[in-house]
Each structure stands twice: as C-alpha cells, then as structure tokens.
Amino acid sequence: MWLSVQLVLWVIWVRMSATSELRSHKITNVSDVIQSVPGRTKRSVFSTQVQQDILDLHNRMRRMEGSSDMNVLTWNTELTVMAEEWAERCYWGHGQPSRTNPPFKHIGQNLYAYTGHFDPLNGLHAFYDEKPFYDYDTGACSKYPCGHYTQVVWADTKEVGCAYSNCPNLDNTNLGAASYLVCNYGPAGNWGGQKPYLQGEACSECSSGVGWCENGLCSDTCKKETSKCECRQKCHNCGTVILSNCTCSCAEGWLGVDCSVPCENTHKFCGAEPGWPEFWCNKDFVREKCPLMCGICKESTTICSSSPIQKSSSIATAAISGIILAILLH
Numbered sequence: 565m566w567l568s569v570q571l572v573l574w575v576i577w578v579r580m581s582a583t584s585e586l587r588s589h590k591i592t593n594v595s596d597v598i599q600s601v602p603g604r605t606k607r608s609v610f611s612t613q614v615q616q617d618i619l620d621l622h623n624r625m626r627r628m629e630g631s632s633d634m635n636v637l638t639w640n641t642e643l644t645v646m647a648e649e650w651a652e653r654c655y656w657g658h659g660q661p662s663r664t665n666p667p668f669k670h671i672g673q674n675l676y677a678y679t680g681h682f683d684p685l686n687g688l689h690a691f692y693d694e695k696p697f698y699d700y701d702t703g704a705c706s707k708y709p710c711g712h713y714t715q716v717v718w719a720d721t722k723e724v725g726c727a728y729s730n731c732p733n734l735d736n737t738n739l740g741a742a743s744y745l746v747c748n749y750g751p752a753g754n755w756g757g758q759k760p761y762l763q764g765e766a767c768s769e770c771s772s773g774v775g776w777c778e779n780g781l782c783s784d785t786c787k788k789e790t791s792k793c794e795c796r797q798k799c800h801n802c803g804t805v806i807l808s809n810c811t812c813s814c815a816e817g818w819l820g821v822d823c824s825v826p827c828e829n830t831h832k833f834c835g836a837e838p839g840w841p842e843f844w845c846n847k848d849f850v851r852e853k854c855p856l857m858c859g860i861c862k863e864s865t866t867i868c869s870s871s872p873i874q875k876s877s878s879i880a881t882a883a884i885s886g887i888i889l890a891i892l893l894h
C-alpha cells in the first residue's frame with residue numbers, strides 16, 4: 565500500500581520535474597528582419613492585467629539594483645505586437661517581424677521557453693536569476709549567460725513589450741509542446757564594454773540631467789512634484805535645487821546640470837596666440853571650451869566644501885575602465 569503511494573508520488577514527481585527551460589538574448593536590428601513567415605499558432609495575447617504584472621516586476625527588479633540612473637520602464641504596444649508576431653512562429657531564434665518604421669533602431673530581445681506549467685513571471689525570474697553570476701565591477705559573467713539579467717536592468721532602456729505562444733513544438737529545438745515567451749526592449753541594452761547602469765543614490769544621475777523620480781526610477785514624464793513624481797536632483801558645490809523644474813541653480817564658479825563642472829577654460833587655445841581670441845566667443849565651440857574667457861561664468865571665490873565634486877575627472881576614469889572592460893570581453 566505505502567509502496568504504491570510512494571510509487572505514484574515518485575511518478576508524479578518525475579513527470580513534473582521532467583520539464584525543460586531555454587533562454588536566449590540578443591540585440592536585434594534591421595538585418596534580423598524576417599519577411600512574412602506565416603505564424604504556426606493562434607496568436608496569444610497577455611491580458612492587460614498580466615501585462616501590468618510583467619511591467620511591475622521589471623520595475624521592481626530595476627529598483628532593487630541601487631542605481632542612480634535607472635529609467636522607469638513603460639509598456640510599448642508596438643514592441644508587444646512585434647513580440648506576438650515573433651512568438652506565434654514557434655521558432656527558437658532571435659528576430660523581429662518586418663516594419664517600415666520600427667519603434668527603435670535596435671531592439672533588445674530576451675527569449676524563454678518552458679515545457680511545464682507556464683507563468684510569464686517565472687520567465688522573468690529566470691532572467692533575473694543570472695544576477696549572482698554577473699560581476700558589476702569587471703562585467704565578467706561566471707556562469708554564462710548573464711545577458712538576460714543585464715537587459716532587464718539596463719538603465720537606458722525605457723520601454724518593454726512581451727508576448728507568448730503555446731507552441732505544439734518549438735522549431736530549432738528538440739522541445740515538444742512548450743510555452744514561448746518573447747520580450748522586446750527599446751532602446752536595446754547589452755552594448756559591449758558598457759555597464760548596465762551607474763551605482764548610486766536613486767535618480768541622482770538620470771540621463772535626462774534632471775532628477776525627476778518615480779518611485780526610485782528616473783522618469784521622463786514627470787514635469788512637476790505630484791504624489792507620483794518627486795524631485796531628487798542633487799546640486800553640488802553650494803548649488804541649490806529649483807523645485808519648480810527640478811534643475812540646479814549653481815553657485816558662482818560651477819557649471820553643469822548638477823554643478824559639478826568647474827568654471828575654467830578647458831582648451832589650450834583659449835585666449836592663446838595663435839589660438840582662439842576673445843572675439844571668437846560668438847562661435848559655439850569656443851564658448852563651450854572657454855567659458856571663463858567668454859564670461860559665461862566666473863571663477864569660484866567661495867569654498868563650500870573641503871573636497872569639491874568634479875564630474876569631468878570621474879567621467880574620464882569611467883571611460884578608461886570602459887576600455888579595459890572592452891578588451892577583457894573580446
């Protein structure tokens with residue numbers, strides 16, 4: 565009696581665990597376009613609620629990274645329809661259906677296939693579970709792949725669209741009946757030699773240059789303080805935040821969106837002879853390189869902290885480590 569119960573349980577366990585999982589990721593572009601290949605399944609569309617759940621989970625994962633420039637993701641219907649058209653072909657491989665005006669020039673794509681009970685959020689967890697194998701400092705991946713995770717938390721990516729198909733069999737694999745999840749990301753992440761995001765205080769280094777923050781993620785749609793939108797702009801070197809538009813008013817001697825650029829001539833030709841005389845200050849490149857000579861700003865006369873924060877030097881360091889990283893990756 566007990567033996568047979570155990571046997572049944574064992575059989576159930578074996579059957580339940582005999583599932584297969586596949587993942588793949590890539591930056592897709594025009595050369596990946598496949599002309600009208602007919603779909604093999606009836607198109608499956610996530611309900612609005614499931615789309616919201618997928619979007620929310622993406623943003624929750626992005627929030628957990630401790631990043632200073634992470635954009636909030638929004639749902640993109642066109643990326644979703646492209647994912648639907650791709651998934652319904654039941655072909656395991658990257659690509660996009662043909663479009664005359666694709667929503668992004670480069671679209672990141674994460675694929676996931678599973679032969680057991682399908683929950684799209686499990687697919688997303690499978691992507692994010694690569695995180696422990698990714699070394700933020702070196703960009704190394706100790707257990708390949710890490711690219712699904714880095715696409716999910718790529719700071720510059722702003723929009724996502726996911727869809728799925730129930731495939732009777734998945735071409736280009738030996739899987740039988742499988743659920744096939746396709747997620748498209750724009751703009752694409754995973755550019756070689758780049759870090760997925762900057763580490764730091766939430767919304768303190770948004771790519772927009774302005775610190776509008778939606779629940780800890782950089783937002784382009786925020787225009788004023790509301791229950792959803794918070795200004796997290798940081799202004800260095802005695803600069804103050806103008807709350808009405810979330811920008812910095814810099815103290816004398818400092819420039820840049822966060823007042824971290826010192827007012828100084830940065831080119832050896834500024835005011836030199838031969839070089840760029842002061843009356844050339846009507847030229848944009850001279851104004852940009854010689855702000856002090858052109859009177860755009862004045863030298864700082866006050867000291868507001870023992871160690872002024874200068875962005876230019878830290879950018880230079882980041883660029884150098886980026887080059888080292890690129891060499892390591894090749």
Ligand SMILES: *[C@@H]1O[C@H](CO)[C@@H](O)[C@H](O)[C@H]1NC(C)=O
Pocket residue numbers: 591592593594595
């Ligand atoms: C498109 O991607 C392929 C490889 O996937 C690459 O060789 C090619 O340079 C890319 N084209 C553009 C325009 O980025």
Ligand SMILES: *[C@@H]1O[C@H](CO)[C@@H](O)[C@H](O)[C@H]1NC(C)=O
Pocket residue numbers: 806808809811
């Ligand atoms: C922000 O507001 C201040 C004060 O009203 C104004 O001087 C400044 O030009 C504005 N900045 C931008 C980028 O709109």
